[in-house]
Amino acid sequence: MFPERHVKLFKNGRNQAVRIPREFELPGEDAIMRKEGERLVIEAAPRKSLLAVLATLAPLDEEFPPIPDLHPEPVEL
Numbered sequence: 001m002f003p004e005r006h007v008k009l010f011k012n013g014r015n016q017a018v019r020i021p022r023e024f025e026l027p028g029e030d031a032i033m034r035k036e037g038e039r040l041v042i043e044a045a046p047r048k049s050l051l052a053v054l055a056t057l058a059p060l061d062e063e064f065p066p067i068p069d070l071h072p073e074p075v076e077l
Contacts, residue, residue: 007021020042026042026043028044031045
């Protein structure tokens with residue numbers, strides 16, 4: 001666990017911001033922020049599932065050739 005560290009708050013346009021020190025960096029590009037009483041909690045956003053990523057992709061407009069449904073060869077066990 002890293003010890004606590006005092007940081008400066010500053011304005012970024014109309015928003016209040018804080019620069020996160022390297023030792024507290026979060027992975028990825030998104031985070032979740034919430035207030036718990038007087039505390040402000042920032043945590044890494046969970047990674048998107050593969051299904052969620054695939055749902056954002058545009059459908060393919062290409063036709064695929066038909067694939068014959070061949071019966072498997074008999075196998076002796």
